[in-house]
Amino acid sequence: MFEDQNERVGKVVDPESVNYYFEEKVQPKPKKWPLFLVGFLGILLGCIATVIVGLGMVGSRISFKDESSKEVLESLQGGESGDSKFSTILSIIETYYYQDVDNDKLVNGVYKGVVESLDDPYSEYYTAEEYQDLMATLTGNYAGIGALLQKNAETGAVSITKIYKDTPAEKAGLKEGDYIISADGYLATDEGLDTFVQHIRGEEGTDVELVISRDGEEQTIVCTRASIATPTVEHQMLEGNVGYIAVSQFTDHTYKDFVEAYKDLEKQGMTAVVFDMRNNGGGLLDSVVEMLDYLLPKGTVVYTMDKEGNREDFLSDEGSSKDIPMVVLVNGNTASAAEIFTGAIRDFEYGTIIGTNTFGKGIVQSTIPLSDGSALKLTTQTYYTPSGECIHGKGIAPDIELEYEFQGGEDDAYSVDLDNQIQKALEVLRK
Numbered sequence: 001m002f003e004d005q006n007e008r009v010g011k012v013v014d015p016e017s018v019n020y021y022f023e024e025k026v027q028p029k030p031k032k033w034p035l036f037l038v039g040f041l042g043i044l045l046g047c048i049a050t051v052i053v054g055l056g057m058v059g060s061r062i063s064f065k066d067e068s069s070k071e072v073l074e075s076l077q078g079g080e081s082g083d084s085k086f087s088t089i090l091s092i093i094e095t096y097y098y099q100d101v102d103n104d105k106l107v108n109g110v111y112k113g114v115v116e117s118l119d120d121p122y123s124e125y126y127t128a129e130e131y132q133d134l135m136a137t138l139t140g141n142y143a144g145i146g147a148l149l150q151k152n153a154e155t156g157a158v159s160i161t162k163i164y165k166d167t168p169a170e171k172a173g174l175k176e177g178d179y180i181i182s183a184d185g186y187l188a189t190d191e192g193l194d195t196f197v198q199h200i201r202g203e204e205g206t207d208v209e210l211v212i213s214r215d216g217e218e219q220t221i222v223c224t225r226a227s228i229a230t231p232t233v234e235h236q237m238l239e240g241n242v243g244y245i246a247v248s249q250f251t252d253h254t255y256k257d258f259v260e261a262y263k264d265l266e267k268q269g270m271t272a273v274v275f276d277m278r279n280n281g282g283g284l285l286d287s288v289v290e291m292l293d294y295l296l297p298k299g300t301v302v303y304t305m306d307k308e309g310n311r312e313d314f315l316s317d318e319g320s321s322k323d324i325p326m327v328v329l330v331n332g333n334t335a336s337a338a339e340i341f342t343g344a345i346r347d348f349e350y351g352t353i354i355g356t357n358t359f360g361k362g363i364v365q366s367t368i369p370l371s372d373g374s375a376l377k378l379t380t381q382t383y384y385t386p387s388g389e390c391i392h393g394k395g396i397a398p399d400i401e402l403e404y405e406f407q408g409g410e411d412d413a414y415s416v417d418l419d420n421q422i423q424k425a426l427e428v429l430r431k
Contacts, residue, residue, distance in 0.1 A: 111374075120379050121153045122365050124192045128373030133198050144201040145169040145208065145223040146230065148248055149180065149193060150281045150333055153361075156189035158196060161279035161333055162248050164230055168223040176279075179213040194377070201225065232283075235261035238416060241269050242429055246276035247291075250283030250337045255290040262294070262322075272325040272429040274422065275341070278355065278404075282336025285364060289314045292344050297321040301344040304364055304381035312381075326351030327425040330398060335359035342396050343385030352428050353398040355421055362392030400424065 093101060108127055115125045126134060136142040146167020151158045160178045163169050180188050183199040200208055202225050210221045232254045235245045243265035247254065265273070285302075292301040293316040303313045328342050328351055339358050345351045364381040384390050408418035416422045 115376065115378075118379075121151075121192070122361075122363065122377070122379050124194060124377045126194070126375045126377065130195060130198060131369070131373065131375040133201060134194050134367070134375070134377075136201075142201055142228055143204040143225050144197075144228050145172070145174070145225060146228045147174055148230075148279070148281075149197060149200075150279070150335075151188075151193040151196075158188035158193065161281065164228070167228060168226050172221050172223045174210075174212070174221060174223070175214065177214075181211040181213055181218065183208055183210055185209075231257070233257035233261050235265060236416075237265060237268050237270065238274070238422070238426060240426065240430060241271045242426055243268075243270035243273040244276065244416065244422070245273065246278075247280055247338070247341075249280055250287035250291075252284060252287065254283070254287045255294075258291050259294060270324070272327075273322075274327045274329065274425045274429070275345075275351075276329045276422075277334045277338040277342060278329050278331045278421075279333040280335070280338035281333065281359075282338055282361065285314070285337060285340070288337040288340050292316055292341060294320055295322050295326075296344060296348050296350060299348065300386050301348075302340045302383055302385065304383045306381050325429050327428055328353050329421050329425060330355040330358050330396065331404065332356055332359055332395075334396075336361045339391055339396055340383065340385075343389070343391065346396065346399075347386040347389075352400065352425075353396065354400045354402055354425055354428065355398050356401060356403060357397050358391070358395035360391055360393050360395035362390050400428070 090106075093106070108125075111125045115123050133142070146164040147160050147169040148162035148164075149158050150161045158180045160169075160174060160176055160180065163174055163176055180200075182188060183196065186196065186199045188196050200210070202208060204225055204227050206225050207222050208225060210223060212219060212221055230248075230251075232248050232251050233245065234248075235243065238244050243262070245258065245261050245265070247258065262273075289301060296316045298318045298321075299316055300313045301316050303311055305311050326345060328345050330338070330342055330353060334342065334355075335358065339361065342353060342358060346353055362383055363379050364383050365377050366380040368376045368378065370376065382390055382392060385396075402421055402424055405420045406412075406414070406418055407420055407423075408415065412418060
């Protein structure tokens with residue numbers, strides 16, 4: 001190709017015109033820029049011609065059955081994609097892409113692309129490896145750093161909402177409120193949260209390099225992964241026999257831990273209780289329904305509707321209910337299952353909601369395992385509080401709006417005594 005272009009350059013220049021200048025009596029310095037310009041134009045024209053010819057050659061080979069979107073989907077579902085545009089694109093990539101293609105990555109990219117086309121940040125395709133990691137998250141046992149993360153669905157930013165005690169995250173100096181920009185070079189904004197956390201988790205004893213943003217400044221922190229059994233329920237007795245139960249997420253063992261915490265506080269003489277749902281990003285629907293069944297009298301604690309209008313009610317039965325004053329603490333990171341808990345306590349008029357407006361995630365995802373070990377997480381339903389309110393996109397407004405403010409000094413460690421929202425809860429319960 002390049003030899004061709006050199007020949008074209010040689011033919012552009014007229015030898016007689018060049019000799020004319022050298023035969024003049026006064027011999028000015030030859031101006032070389034016209035030659036360079038002509039040469040450049042020759043190369044450019046040669047490239048354009050080559051590209052056009054190349055495209056013509058490729059184009060002459062490409063043909064496929066012209067189908068509507070519906071027909072494409074039907075042919076793919078029916079396994080009849082031999083002459084489709086889809087199979088043609090794959091063939092072109094295989095033939096012309098400048099590097100060898102990893103077939104597994106290509107196929108998984110197709111699956112992921114189909115789900116991403118829904119433009120739903122909560123729907124995702126998982127490879128078998130990714131699905132195993134998701135299951136480890138929901139059971140609460142994995143090798144990682146011991147930090148609870150949350151992703152902003154609009155900006156894609158990933159922030160730390162909780163640091164567990166005696167974990168690699170705490171030892172490395174990570175703090176609640178830090179934004180994680182990348183993990184081992186993978187950008188947090190480029191992937192769904194379930195996929196991104198895979199880069200943070202890994203083999204026990206190995207390191208992960210995190211780039212974080214704190215107070216607007218970037219810094220790099222290295223954490224050594226360790227086996228983590230994350231507690232999702234913490235409890236203690238506050239002054240005046242007020243129990244305090246903080247739930248960080250809803251996993252498959254959260255209900256059991258919640259009941260144990262509640263019974264322990266009852267033995268200590270609990271007469272009122274504060275449920276802390278701040279920074280709780282949600283989790284399993286069944287887990288929160290079991291907890292509400294334990295606390296509330298008979299009735300619907302939440303119901304869901306699919307696109308066909310089919311309704312499914314989740315009920316609390318007459319088996320147990322608690323009749324003591326309650327407060328639920330919430331903030332902008334209280335989402336999904338934590339909002340189901342908050343909405344049910346509010347609609348049953350069982351407690352006072354204190355804090356700031358919740359996140360507003362009123363849709364339900366179903367995880368559907370596939371036969372090869374992969375899985376599909378898909379938004380399948382909208383949920384409604386017992387009163388029939390859909391909180392998606394607007395959240396739940398607290399009964400008492402109060403921004404969080406740490407009432408201690410810079411050198412003071414966190415304490416419930418210095419948490420203005422907890423202190424407000426105690427004030428309300430005293431009345």
